Amino acid sequence: xxxxxxxxxxxxxxxxxxxxxxxxxxxxxxxxxxxxxxxxxxxxxxxxxxxxxxxxxxxxxxxxxxxxxxxxxxxxxxxxxxxxxxxxxxxxxxxxxxxxxxxxxxxxxxxxxxxxxxxxxxxxxxxxxxxxxx
Amino acid sequence: xxxxxxxxxxxxxxxxxxxxxxxxxxxxxxxxxxxxxxxxxxxxxxxxxxxxxxxxxxxxxxxxxxxxxxxxxxxxxxxxxxxxxxxxxxxxxxxxxxxxxxxxxxxxxxxxxxxxxxxxxxxxxxxxxxxxxxxxxxxxxxxxxxxxxxxxxxxxxxxxxxxxxxxxxxxxxxxxxxxxxxxxxxxxxxxxxxxxxxxxxxxxxxxxxxxxxxxxxxxxxxxxxxxxxxxxxxxxxxxxxxxxxxxxxxxxxxxxxxxxxxxxxxxxxxxxxxxxxxxxxxxxxxxxxxxxxxxxxxxx
Numbered sequence: 548x549x550x551x552x553x554x555x556x557x558x559x560x561x562x563x564x565x566x567x568x569x570x571x572x573x574x575x576x577x578x579x580x581x582x583x584x585x586x587x588x589x590x591x592x593x594x595x596x597x598x599x600x601x602x603x604x605x606x607x608x609x610x611x612x613x614x615x616x617x618x619x620x621x622x623x624x625x626x627x628x629x630x631x632x633x634x635x636x637x638x639x640x641x642x643x644x645x646x647x648x649x650x651x652x653x654x655x656x657x658x659x660x661x662x663x664x665x666x667x668x669x670x671x672x673x674x675x676x677x678x679x680x681x
Numbered sequence: 682x683x684x685x686x687x688x689x690x691x692x693x694x695x696x697x698x699x700x701x702x703x704x705x706x707x708x709x710x711x712x713x714x715x716x717x718x719x720x721x722x723x724x725x726x727x728x729x730x731x732x733x734x735x736x737x738x739x740x741x742x743x744x745x746x747x748x749x750x751x752x753x754x755x756x757x758x759x760x761x762x763x764x765x766x767x768x769x770x771x772x773x774x775x776x777x778x779x780x781x782x783x784x785x786x787x788x789x790x791x792x793x794x795x796x797x798x799x800x801x802x803x804x805x806x807x808x809x810x811x812x813x814x815x816x817x818x819x820x821x822x823x824x825x826x827x828x829x830x831x832x833x834x835x836x837x838x839x840x841x842x843x844x845x846x847x848x849x850x851x852x853x854x855x856x857x858x859x860x861x862x863x864x865x866x867x868x869x870x871x872x873x874x875x876x877x878x879x880x881x882x883x884x885x886x887x888x889x890x891x892x893x894x895x896x897x898x899x900x901x902x903x904x905x906x907x908x909x910x911x912x913x914x915x916x917x918x919x920x921x922x923x924x925x926x927x928x929x930x931x932x933x934x935x936x937x938x939x940x941x942x943x944x945x946x947x948x949x950x951x952x953x954x955x956x957x958x959x960x961x962x963x964x965x966x967x968x969x970x971x972x973x974x975x976x977x978x979x980x981x
Contacts, residue, residue, distance in 0.1 A: 557729075561922055562719075592901050592902070594911045617912055
């Protein structure tokens with residue numbers, strides 16, 4: 548009964564409906580760690596941290612770079628309110644590489660003024676973009 | 682009776698004004714289409730955002746949190762921050778003045794306000810009476826989500842420092858092409874019952890009923906309070922963004938209407954002046970004829 552494993556996933560950004568469909572599994576990073584959601588998950592609200600989002604559909608898997616937002620997980624529905632999310636095709640690899648280099652440089656040459664948290668998030672974002680391209 | 686030349690000149694100037702208003706109407710019609718699409722596209726996000734936040738808040742009623750309205754006396758003494766969204770350009774009928782009136786004469790009048798202006802018209806009008814804390818006028822030209830994040834960060838910083846105790850948002854809600862409602866929305870402290878008009882009322886009832894059972898069991902990861910710390914800023918950002926997008930749509934709608942009536946007024950004036958002009962022309966021809974006949978009679 549493969550049909551029964553499916554639940555509906557909606558990924559919504561401020562500008563568009565990014566994804567909408569029936570999926571069997573969705574995986575992403577939260578600030579508490581990585582999470583994989585199957586059908587009939589305990590209702591939960593989680594905060595997203597930068598990483599790869601993997602959607603397992605009936606036909607195969609799709610990946611996207613998910614950077615910020617939060618997700619509401621219900622038994623038969625997952626809604627991801629994403630502030631920033633991109634399909635691999637939309638990512639500018641060179642820019643991501645540059646951002647990565649910049650963030651790493653900033654973390655290496657720590658000065659009191661460096662906004663560590665910001666640099667770290669930037670690095671996380673760049674890494675997520677680069678790894679989703681591969 | 683005014684001379685023919687005067688009437689002709691007057692008519693010419695009205696004609697060129699009409700051309701301008703007509704062009705402006707066309708431009709704002711096109712812009713309105715785009716702004717309306719944007720507003721519709723982002724609508725989805727706010728509905729979900731709104732229902733999620735409401736569900737979280739309904740579960741955490743007793744929580745004493747700085748973002749929730751349990752502050753008490755401190756809330757009454759402090760300054761109030763108002764984010765005022767207007768346009769950068771005029772000629773949009775009552776669009777700008779309605780929002781400004783709402784701020785200066787509404788329930789907030791006479792209070793100690795610090796203004797976060799988005800839009801030059803609002804900034805200029807409120808400069809006299811209120812303190813302008815910040816000016817983000819460039820944003821309204823092309824609202825993007827990142828802009829809203831910046832505004833949100835600034836007001837939340839002020840809130841965290843205790844400079845302001847309440848945050849309001851004054852904007853024009855876009856109901857449809859001809860109906861725009863100037864609105865004041867309380868952003869912080871968040872009130873559970875406060876329904877942001879237009880944006881989310883249907884969403885609240887729709888999804889809440891469907892998932893009512895699930896909501897009772899909702900878990901949070903991290904815990905409620907931390908989750909609120911992270912979600913509330915996102916919630917406010919999305920409200921600010923939504924307000925910006927709706928305001929842009931309203932602005933263009935208002936301008937389209939204003940320019941439409943200006944064009945038809947010009948049309949009316951031109952037809953009156955044409956009548957006057959023709960009458961004056963006929964008059965001068967008659968007069969000339971009478972003079973010639975009188976002259977001929979005198980000679981013979």
